[in-house]
Amino acid sequence: MLCRTRRAGLTLGLSLSLLAPALPAAADFKLALVDRQRALIASDKGKEAEKTLTDLQDKKKKELEPRSDKCKKIQEDAESQKFVMSDEAMQEKQIEFQRCQRDLERDFQAAKDELVVQQQKLLAPIAKKLEDIVNAIGKEKSFDLILDRSTPGVLYAPDTLDVTDLVIKRLNEK
Secondary structure (H helix, E strand, O other): HHHHHHHHHHHHHHHHHOOOOOOHHOOOOOEEEEEHHHHHHHOHHHHHHHHHHHHHHHHHHHHHHHHHHHHHHHHHHHOOOOOOHHHHHHHHHHHHHHHHHHHHHHHHHHHHHHHHHHHHHHHHHHHHHHHHHHHHHHHHOOOOOEEEOOOOOOOOOOOHOOOOOHHHHHHHHH
């Protein structure tokens, strides 16, 4: 993944370096930047989605907390009684603890996967609207190129090129 990201950054950098000599000749070339990540998170719908995800995360944490405490208790009991328990009883406690840990880890991973699915479900429609708004702004303001500031390849750009606030404003209006 890092290689792909680096390759994309190099490709973008090479493309821009090839365009750079032509830029002074094309004085009307218009470039803009949008920080898609910030636009998603800062928009009203993005904040709602984030709150929903936080609430779901808290709910899952509360569901798993007692089970985590139960596993800790099994381990603590085994530790405190290891000198008075037979080897067979100690082995059974260890198996019980391992089973508890395995089940907890499985359920933790399932909760994590559910959060990822919910995040995609909540953010996909917002991301689509964001894309539509960026395209509309690009046509409306006659931009030749709009880059995503949050992706590799954009090392420096003046704030005057950033239209993220305009995108957020329009996203909140829809």
